[in-house]
Amino acid sequence: MLKYQQIAAAIEKYIEDHALQQGDKLPVLETLMAQFEVSKSTITKSLELLEKKGVVFQVRGSGIFVRRHKRKGYISLFSNQGFKKDLEDFHLTSEVIELNVRKPSQEAALNLTIDENDDVYFVKRVRYINGQTLCLEESYYNKSIITYLNKEIVSESIFHYIREGLGLKIGFSDLYLHVGLLTEEEAAYLGLKKGMPKLHVETIFHLTNGKPFDFSKITYNYEQSQFVIQTNSF
């Protein structure tokens, strides 16, 4: 692990352990430099990382402050697929409905930029949060990248397996959000009634080298659909 990542992790842990709140001041750069025995730019890099993650904000001429949104019970839209850590407050489980190798739909092939004759893993799951249905998920994984999946992996965190088991590096993703009404089938899986509202999210996940490896379609239970997103200006 790189220095600036270690330092960022240490600072984040410090904030967590001391239960610091929004606006609380952290030590000044010079102190941090001395404490971690690194140069200024390394500390700066660490703090940039934490700023991107929405953990701190820096004010020139003033200091470094903790950033923390106030509301509880909201799910971070980004820490759902792939970044499970933030969900420690929640119990996430999955019920696997379907898992097989097949040819992709035209839509899936397009989004994964593969040929319709290439193989994909198809995964269909219902995910539960604290015992309640959270969402219905249908995912297509490019089999030439995600070479193996089994029921055990798919019941747990697929993304954890991709990183640790396969040693792949997940880069960026594009999310597409829609609002609509539940179909009969979706309602059945989620234990809701047809015609109730839904949040539908399609995501294309890429590796750091830019190759799309997963196309996911997720329908969220509106009762559980409380999401938070932290953003920064450019």
Place this chain on the structure above:
Amino acid sequence: MLKYQQIAAAIEKYIEDHALQQGDKLPVLETLMAQFEVSKSTITKSLELLEKKGVVFQVRGSGIFVRRHKRKGYISLFSNQGFKKDLEDFHLTSEVIELNVRKPSQEAALNLTIDENDDVYFVKRVRYINGQTLCLEESYYNKSIITYLNKEIVSESIFHYIREGLGLKIGFSDLYLHVGLLTEEEAAYLGLKKGMPKLHVETIFHLTNGKPFDFSKITYNYEQSQFVIQTNSF
């Protein structure tokens, strides 16, 4: 304007002008260093900025590539309030329903971290996209920060005025998303029917110094609610 921002803007313009597509390769670092006559870290800073914005992605040992999502007609969830540039494809207009100075609701006071006796500007607008209703917006601006607003400003881009007119620097924001069904009043403003789905977004905007200055509640027309979000891993 800072060097690295100028360079980032230049590179972004180059991508735009040459209509580069996802995966297209940009010149290597050394070339860019020479071309802009700056040191390596400055170019790196520029590219980091573009990476944050979702304009490029960098692959170690390989190169710098253009990142561009494929779907058209989607609104970027972040470039709506405050970052209007990305919406050039769309015609955005506003109809002002209400504009006045008042005491904040308990909810607004809480989210702006002010007292219920402090003054706020209250703005209620319906926003149109290409002539269709896009959303109903109710905003509370901390009057001790946003000292003046009038109908003309509020009909145009409030955030542009805050930046240029008031010289304030917008920092970060917290978005809270919900899905639900339209009330009678909301449906009336949006020209829809009660009971249809809605996306409800509450946002708290902060200045770079961390002070919240705007609390907004927006109800989106589900027919227009096609949003895209580009994210990066940490």
Place this chain on the structure above:
DNA sequence: GAGTGGTCTAGACCACGGC
């Protein structure tokens, strides 16, 4: 004006991709 974060440089060395 003192304190504090941000920008920029020049250069050494490292790590990954792909031929």
Place this chain on the structure above:
DNA sequence: CCGTGGTCTAGACCACTCC
């Protein structure tokens, strides 16, 4: 192995905040 991006350093100078 070469080309390419990433990390890290030491230090100069700049810009903002707040007393």
